[in-house]
Amino acid sequence: MDESDQEQPTDDMSGLLVSVGLNRDVEAFEVLFRHYAPRVKAYMARLSRDGTAAEELMQETMMVVWNKAAQFEPSRGTVSTWIYTIARNVRVDVYRRTKRPEFDLNDPAFVQDDAAPADKAFEAFQEAERLRRAMAALPAEQLDLLKRSFYEDSSHSAIAEALSIPLGTVKSRIRLAFAKLRAALEER
Amino acid sequence: MSINHHISDELLLRYASGELAEGWSLAVATHLALCPSCRQRLSKMETIGGALLENISTGAASDDAWARMRRRMDKADVRVSQPMEDHRQAGRAEPILPEPLRSYLGGDIDSLKWRSLGMGAYQIPIRLADTSTIARLLRIPAGKPVPEHGHAGQELTLVLAGSFRDGSDVFARGDLEEADASLTHQPLASEGEDCICLAVTDAPLKFKSWLVRLIQPVLGI
Numbered sequence: 290m291d292e293s294d295q296e297q298p299t300d301d302m303s304g305l306l307v308s309v310g311l312n313r314d315v316e317a318f319e320v321l322f323r324h325y326a327p328r329v330k331a332y333m334a335r336l337s338r339d340g341t342a343a344e345e346l347m348q349e350t351m352m353v354v355w356n357k358a359a360q361f362e363p364s365r366g367t368v369s370t371w372i373y374t375i376a377r378n379v380r381v382d383v384y385r386r387t388k389r390p391e392f393d394l395n396d397p398a399f400v401q402d403d404a405a406p407a408d409k410a411f412e413a414f415q416e417a418e419r420l421r422r423a424m425a426a427l428p429a430e431q432l433d434l435l436k437r438s439f440y441e442d443s444s445h446s447a448i449a450e451a452l453s454i455p456l457g458t459v460k461s462r463i464r465l466a467f468a469k470l471r472a473a474l475e476e477r
Numbered sequence: 478m479s480i481n482h483h484i485s486d487e488l489l490l491r492y493a494s495g496e497l498a499e500g501w502s503l504a505v506a507t508h509l510a511l512c513p514s515c516r517q518r519l520s521k522m523e524t525i526g527g528a529l530l531e532n533i534s535t536g537a538a539s540d541d542a543w544a545r546m547r548r549r550m551d552k553a554d555v556r557v558s559q560p561m562e563d564h565r566q567a568g569r570a571e572p573i574l575p576e577p578l579r580s581y582l583g584g585d586i587d588s589l590k591w592r593s594l595g596m597g598a599y600q601i602p603i604r605l606a607d608t609s610t611i612a613r614l615l616r617i618p619a620g621k622p623v624p625e626h627g628h629a630g631q632e633l634t635l636v637l638a639g640s641f642r643d644g645s646d647v648f649a650r651g652d653l654e655e656a657d658a659s660l661t662h663q664p665l666a667s668e669g670e671d672c673i674c675l676a677v678t679d680a681p682l683k684f685k686s687w688l689v690r691l692i693q694p695v696l697g698i
Contacts, residue, residue, distance in 0.1 A: 328533045366523070367524070370524050387605075390506040392509045399511075399576070417524070467486065474524065
């Protein structure tokens with residue numbers, strides 16, 4: 290883990306990204322870039338194992354972040370979640386050569402959530418903090434499986450084969466890890 | 478509307494992590510449009526994905542990478558997106574088919590050209606760029622069984638109108654049924670209203686014989 294920018298709290302990132310959206314703030318974007326670009330590149334590298342492709346996909350992702358910053362809503366979640374979803378979509382577009390099918394919040398057939406939006410921005414920040422702690426407390430083999438299911442293009446049965454452990458064990462470890470993280474997210 | 482049959486954790490995780498093929502993703506995303514509770518589960522998974530990204534071990538960003546980014550930003554500064562606007566219009570009838578499915582079919586239910594499957598059932602094949610799965614919209618007459626469509630792998634069925642019964646389970650609008658090869662099932666459309674559903678299956682095995690390949694499309698699904 291990169292120690293130098295550990296102190297950068299997530300809500301500062303949120304403020305920076307909002308400023309990029311409102312003011313095309315290049316300085317704020319540079320801070321975001323220096324923090325997230327290596328992470329996005331590492332995420333891409335885990336999938337492609339090709340440094341040039343990973344660099345290219347990272348540049349593409351960060352370009353979308355720059356162009357779509359105005360669409361970021363702090364009330365919907367953290368910057369890392371938002372950038373993760375963009376990186377994932379760039380990857381799907383490139384590797385599957387298709388647009389990822391997604392629901393449309395503005396579609397008249399879309400069923401809205403009744404839950405009243407409270408102070409979601411603060412909540413999202415707190416959630417991220419709880420999640421970080423819960424993740425640090427996960428047993429290594431559970432965290433490893435979680436990473437594999439997010440970063441590698443493989444099903445649970447392919448993961449089981451690669452690690453030579455029973456499919457049932459893969460599924461139950463992932464289920465356990467999820468249950469813990471979900472519990473952390475649902476704490477109030 | 479209350480949905481009783483939701484997306485399983487494994488399927489939703491594969492959608493959240495971007496691994497799910499286009500056809501399955503189409504069914505999952507269309508269910509999500511109708512199901513706030515699965516959207517909350519998805520958003521938790523994406524939050525976990527974000528936290529993993531935050532914790533990934535890496536070196537520092539190179540000045541060279543930033544310089545390249547700056548050049549791209551200067552070149553591309555024209556196509557800046559605006560905040561999302563709300564395009565919903567009050568007073569207009571809600572479409573039966575939610576996005577992203579509606580765009581895949583090119584319109585809502587009353588603009589579709591159905592093809593007969595026999596026995597009063599109809600289908601519309603859905604064009605996918607990724608051909609590892611096959612997706613189609615099915616219309617099953619009220620009270621009739623879903624035509625047998627021998628599939629060897631997985632099948633996802635999302636109900637959009639009417640309902641069907643499978644054993645003791647009833648599937649209505651928004652409900653998603655996940656079936657695999659081990660499950661023998663014979664869904665039956667409920668009385669009263671035709672059942673319209675999105676069905677996604679693994680692409681059929683390719684037969685070696687050119688003759689079988691030739692007649693396979695004629696045999697239908």
